[in-house]
Amino acid sequence: MVLYFLCKFRAFWLGILVGYLFKTDKLQLRVLNKACGLLIGFAIANIGKIFFYSSFVKSMGNYGFIFESIGPLVMTFGFAWMILVSLRNEIVFKLIGNKVFVFLGRISYSFYLWHFIVLWYLYAYTINIFPQNALGVVYLFTAMVVVLIPISFLSYKLLEEFYFKKVSTK
Secondary structure, three states: OHHHHHHOHHHHHHHHHHHHHHHHOOOOOHHHHOOHHHHHHHHHHHHHHHHOOHHHHHHOHHHHHHHHHHHHHHHHHHHHHHHHHHHHOHHHHHHHOOHHHHHHHHHHHHHHHHHHHHHHHHHHHHOOOOOOOHHHHHHHHHHHHHHHHHHHHHHHHHHHHHHHHHHHHO
């Protein structure tokens, strides 16, 4: 369990850095203000995902471990890029700026940090309950979302919210 959180340490600090860059407006890139910036972030996130696919890692031979270890960080960077574009682009912000998306956006980082451990436990406890087919995957996904939303909300309230309040008062 401790190892899991140590592995998420890089992603946690990348998220803190993106929050800081947004709040202080220190990152001035024109592409962040354009809708095509979403596609760039999406491409970066998918490249990161490809980096830790086993077939890609195997094709890299002895250097595969490098891609496997940086893949999650590249993927997180892509998602962070998409978040920055969404916050800076007026059209995109209006589309996703409703209360439901705002709430889900606030807890999304906590959702990301906790999803693996919750998925692991849910799978372990439901392997003999849910069918082992596509419907079972839908059940597992639904159960995971139902469990993760309150956990992520609590995590946001206890671990993240104070940071944003502290930064906004400076």
